[in-house]
Amino acid sequence: MNYESIVFLLSASILISAFYVQGQRYIISMIRGQLVQSLLIAGTTFLLSYLNHSIDLLILGLLLLFLRGVLITYLLETKVPRRKSYVFEEGVNVPYLFLVDLIFIVVAVFIIYSIIFSSLVPVSQPGTSSTLLFPLLLFFQGLFLITSRRSTFSQIIGYVEEENSLVLFAIFLLPVPIVIEASVFLDVLALVVISSVITVEKFSHERMEELRG
Amino acid sequence: MIAGTWISILLLVVPGAASVFYFREIPVATVVGAGIEEVLAVFLYWLRPPNGFFFVDSLSWVFIFMITSIYLLSSIYSLKYISERNATGVKQHTYYLLMNLFAISMLFSAQVNNYGLMWVGIEATTISSALLIMTEKSEESLEATWRYIILVSAGVTFAFISIILIYYSFGTLTVSTILDAGVRNTLFVRVAVSVALVGFGTKIGVFPVHTWLPDAHSEAPSPISAMFSGVLLPTALYVLYRIFQIDPLTSIFIWFGTISIVAASLFLGYQAKYKRMFAYSTMENMNLALIGIATMNPIGILGALYLLISHSFSKAGAFYSSGNILSSTDTKDVARVSGISKKMPLTSVAMLMSSLGVSGTPPFGTFFGEILILYSMFITNAFPQFIIVVIFLVFAFVGINLNVSRMLFGPAVDAKEPGRLMPSIAIVASLIPIVIGAFYMVVNYAIL
Secondary structure, three states: OOHHHHHHHHHHHHHHHHHHHHOOOEHHHHHHHHHHHHHHHHHHHHHHHHHHOOHHHHHHHHHHHHHHHHHHHHHHHHHOOOOHHHOEOOOOOHHHHHHHHHHHHHHHHHHHHHHOHHHOOOOOOOOOHHHHHHHHHHHHHHHHHHHHOOEHHHHHHHHHHHHHHHHHHHHHHOOOOHHHHHHHHHHHHHHHHHHHHHHHHOOEOOOOHHHOO | OOHHHHHHHHHHHHHHHHHOOOOOOHHHHHHHHHHHHHHHHHHHHHOOOOOOOEOOOHHHHHHHHHHHHHHHHHHHHHHHHHHHOOOOOOOHHHHHHHHHHHHHHHHHHHHEOEHHHHHHHHHHHHHHHHHHHHHHOOHHHHHHHHHHHHHHHHHHHHHHHHHHHHHHHHOOOEHHHHHHOOOOOOHHHHHHHHHHHHHHHHHHOOOOOOOHHHHHHHHOOHHHHHHHHHHHHHHHHHHHHHHHOOOOOHHHHHHHHHHHHHHHHHHHHOOOEHHHHHHHHHHHHHHHHHHHHHOOOHHHHHHHHHHHHHHHHHHHHHHHHHHHHHHHHOOOEHHHOOOHHHHOHHHHHHHHHHHHHHOOOOOOHHHHHHHHHHHHHHHOOOHHHHHHHHHHHHHHHHHHHHHHHHHHOOOOOOOOOOOOHHHHHHHHHHHHHHHHHHOHHHHHHHHO
C-alpha cells in the first residue's frame, strides 16, 4: 500500500467517524466519536509531516492531539451530567436525518467540488485534488450536525467538526503558517470552554416567544 | 521602534493593564484605561506605525477611533447601569474584564497586518463578548448567547476557507503586500472574496446569515448592545473590506447589501421590542455601508465612513436611552412604554435624537453618509438597487420613528430618570452625530 492510499484510507475513516457522530443519540458516544475523528486527523497530519518533511505539520499534529483530542474531549466529558452513559438527545429520528444528510451533502459537495475545488492543485503531498473532497464533506457534515440537532453538546461537536475540516483542508492544500494555525486552535479551544459554560445552564435549544421576529 | 508602533502596542496593552485591577476597582480602572485609549487613538492619527506587524492607514484609523470612543462611553455608562442591574450571570468585575478583552480583540482586528490574524481577532471578539450577553442570566439571554456563539462561529468558520484560498493564491497573508500587488482576478480569489462575504457577513448582519443579531442585541446589557452595534459589526465590515479590496466583486456585494436592507426594513417594521428594532436598524445601516464600500469609488467609501462613524454614536445613544428606559420601566415592549417625555425628559431627548440619527435625518452625519452612498450607487450605474434601497430606507425611517414617537408621547407610564450619569452619556452620544453632520466638510478635510 502506498502513502497516497493510506491518506485516502485515513480520510475515509475520518468521514465515517463524522457519520457515526451524526447517527448517535447518546451524548457520550458523540463526544467519543469526535475524539476518534480528531485522533485520525492528527494521524493524517503526522503522515503528511513525514511525506512533506515539514516540522510545522508535526507541531500541528501534536496540537491536534493535545488540544482537540485530549483537552476538548475532557472538557466536554466533564460537563455531561451524572450517569453519563444514559444522557441522550430526545426526538432524534436517525434514519430520516441520515437520508436528509446524504442528499444535502452529496448535492452541496459535488456541485462545489466540480465547479471549484477540482481545479485546485494541492501544494502539499500527496498532491491530488481528489483528497480535497474529504474536508469538504466533513465541513458540510459538521454544518448539518449543528442545524439538525437541538442539544448544546451536539452543536458544539458540529462546530468542532467544522474546524477539523478546515485543518484537513489546509494540510491537504497548503498548510497555513503555524502561528496562525495555533492561534486558530486556541480560539476554538476558548470557544469550547465558553460553550461548556452554557451546557451547564442549558442542555437543549427550542424556539422562544421572546426571541421571535 | 518608532512612536506609531508604540501607540499601536499600547492600544492593545492598556485595556489588559486595566484588567490587572480585577479584584479591586476594575470599573474605575476600565474607565481610566478607556480614556487613555481615546487619547492614544487621537495621537495615532499623526503617529502611524510603519507597515509591519501593524497596518494602520486613514481608513483603519477611523475604525480604531470609533472603537475607543464607544468603549469609553460604554465603560462610563456601565458604572451605574451594571451596578443596578441584576448581574447574576456574569459578576461585575468579570463583566469589566470581558469588556476590556472585547475592546482588545476589536483593536487587534483593526490594526493587524495579516488576514489570518484578522480572522483570529474576529473569532476572539465572539469569545470575549459571548458571556457578556448573559450578564443578567435570564432564560432568553442564555438562548441568545448560545445562538450568538454557534451561528457566528459556524459562519466565521466559512471565512477561514477564504483565508486558506488567499494564502494559496498569494503565498502570503500580509495585507499590505497583497494590496500592493494590485487587484488579482482569478477563480480562487473570486471564491475567496465571495466566501468572505458569507463568513464575515454573518458577523456584519448580511441577510440571511444575520439571525443572531436581534437576539444578542436585545438580550445583552445596553452598554454591550452599544458596543455590538456601534463597533463590533463595523470591525467585521472593515476586515471584509480588506478582503474585498483584493478583487472587488462590486455587483455581488451591492446586491447582497440591497437584499439585506429590504429584509432589515421589513423585519424592523413589526418589532414589538425596542431593542430588537434598533438591532434591525443596525443591520440596515451596516448593509448600506457595505454598499458604499462595494461601489469602490471615493464618494461611496467616504459616505460609508461618515455613515459608520455617525451611526456608531447614534446607535450607542439609542441603546443607552433604551437602557435608561429598561432600568426604569423593566420592560422591552414598545406597547408598554408611552409618554416617557413627561417622566424622563433627558432620556427622551437622547432617544429622539438617536432615532432620528440612526434613520438618517438631516443634519445628522448619517444623512450625509447615506446621500454620498446613494450618489455613488447612481454613478456606479446600480440603478435598480438604488431605487430599492431608497424605498426601503423610507420604510425603515417611518418604522423606527413611529415606534419611538409612541414611546415618547401619549399617556405617561410610571417612570423616572435613573440618576444623571446614564442620561448624560446617552445625550452626549446622540449629539455627536449632529456635530459630525453640521461640520461634515470640515471633518472630511480633517480625517481623510
